[in-house]
Amino acid sequence: MSLVRVALPLPLPRLFDYEALDACEGDVGRCVRVPFGNTEKTGLIVDCLSEPPPIQEGEKTPFEYKPVLSIDRSKPPLPADWLALVGFAARYYHAPLGQMVAVALPSVWREGEATALLPSNPWLALSPEGEEAIGDLRKKALRALLETLRETGPQRLEHLRASFPQALLREAQTTGWLKPLENAPERSSLSALAPEPVAEQIAVLAQLRAHLGKFRSFLLHGITGSGKTEVYLRCAQTVLAQGRQVLFLVPEIGLTPQFEARVRARFPDNHVVCLHSKIAPKRRVQGFFEAMSGHAELILGTRLSIFTPLKAPGLIVVDEEHDPSYRQHEGIRYSARDLAVWRARQWQIPIVLGSATPSLESWNHAHKGHYHLLQMHRRAHAKAVLPRIHLIDLTQQKVPEGLSPSLLRALEHRLLRGEQSLLFLNRRGYAPVLSCPSCGWASPCPHCSAHQVLHRADGRLRCHHCGTQAPIPRVCPSCGNSDILPWGQGTQRVEETLARHFPQARILRLDRDSAHTQGQWARFLDMIAQGQADMVVGTQMLAKGHDFPKVTLVGVLDADSALFSSDFRAPERLFSQLMQVGGRAGRAEHPGEVLIQTRHPAHPLFACLQKHDYAGFAALTLKEREMALFPPFSFQALLCVQAPAIETAMAFLEKAMACLPHAQVTALRVYDPVPMRMMRLAGRERAQLLIESDTRAALHRFLLEWLPGVYAVRRDTGVSWHLDVDPLDL
DNA sequence: AGCACGCCGACT
């Protein structure tokens, strides 16, 4: 008898066995179609058994195995190291294996017929017909494509894809204007010129290169502008030269295009694959397959690309490793950064975690000697200096519209000198609340425990959590008072205020509302670079990724909300954001200045910030965490429940608590169930239960014992739950 | 999670 053990995409913590007479060990890692209940499902074969496993205790009758419907042998099976990774992730995050597989495997792979996954010849050249066509082409885009080819000579398909739409390329190929080239031409002359590394970079590179081919976690702490990317690229170059692949992780989709462009420019002869959730499903599997077969040499992408199988891995780079976007916080939760470290160990290769403001978890690892700390304290451009940081004490100044007189004066100076200013405010919309002074009504969202935000431009109240919209009421919906007022500042209102103060200034607003498409965002960045804006108001979108060489003033309008937040990680995020926005200014020859408005200028966070002293801030904050036994000095898991009503959610948690393992593990704390900080979200009410342990091992032993009980808890209608291991926000 | 089976209220 031959059985296959199948992981199915179900929220059940078990596997299902099926009869498959023709199956063998070689089918492990293949997709399989199976009957399930009275439907069919596609799962992944994770094991092959020659005889039925012994009857489990408590099992009544030996059941009959159903036969598999079909095994998909059109694709190679997923390799053992990939299955090991997904298996580890499922165990570590206590998620059903089938669901982890569903997260890790592109959906088209599962559904896919034997599509032509092997890459065709990627080289394209301009044909004589194309050369002729350029003359009488009326379409601007097609002409631009052909002229690019004429100027640069043959190019790899994926290079062209990065700059031209797919449809355009297809059109040019079908008309015969672009023809495939059999052999890759010599293109060494086209390699982009690269800046010479400075002393610090050379030293860091020497360390990295000395450890290629071995497992080692490096924490590369380099200040903004110290040239971390250059280090990654040079290290990658060495790895590629050894015939090995490089996996690059970046935090956000928004950052991939520029990074991708830089990587492609640097390695024009290598096959680069870009993976994130906005890539068309078909191309994602293609990239997945090319990485697995070894055709793709550089794989870059967001958190989901940590699940890419690699044929010959040589290096993993996690850029901006502190960034919270590495954590998946919906559905099955995982941290791509943490899994990356596991993969590096699995593959016995080095991993570089880079950041100007490392996560305290990583910093702590470095200081305990688990990670090897590499530092770069100087900006790579000799002329560039760090910005000076000043605090504006809001308790000493009147700020009627969120802009203090000192900040206004500073803005005026830049305007007169023809320099750019950047204002940073983490609140989009016009005003965060519309409120009634007489009865206290404050634009509540009907579905969330949050206020609806006033968006004056489109005349709506909008909830930023669930998306609910409503027209702006003319009188208070609660008491009929006609004097309802916007309360507080959002980016739109600041933009308006600035326009009133500086009617001659060209003001640009950059937030999710104004730059909703990638194209719009790029256009805005371009306008700033061209000097077509004097003042830019924006949210944290501004802090990430791009440099603004002409900006000499950065104003932070409200730094305080994070200082006394109930989230113990809020100061860490604030520090990182302030360092990042500060880093946007004062590039090249212009010295930059940062002005931070605060009601708490004596807060120690600012003292560290003014000295550009990440290490000092980290030491201070780690000390606090140690005293309070917060992570990384304890290990947490969160059981989260959603239900139509909070009572139902709490009831589930009470029942879950009733089945806690009797043999209570020592050094472990189980806190009482509480409603979540944001109790209501999108019409669902949420509660949570926190488990905290002194050691990771104890936490996992405990969860292993407890979870079967939790799965067995009788759930009222509408209740759903999930476990969050190493949660980022409580 | 789906999807069945199963036992009590307002309807053509």
Place this chain on the structure above:
DNA sequence: GTCGGCGTGCTC
């Protein structure tokens, strides 16, 4: 008399 609510139980 039925259609349909969702409580409960199962999926190799």
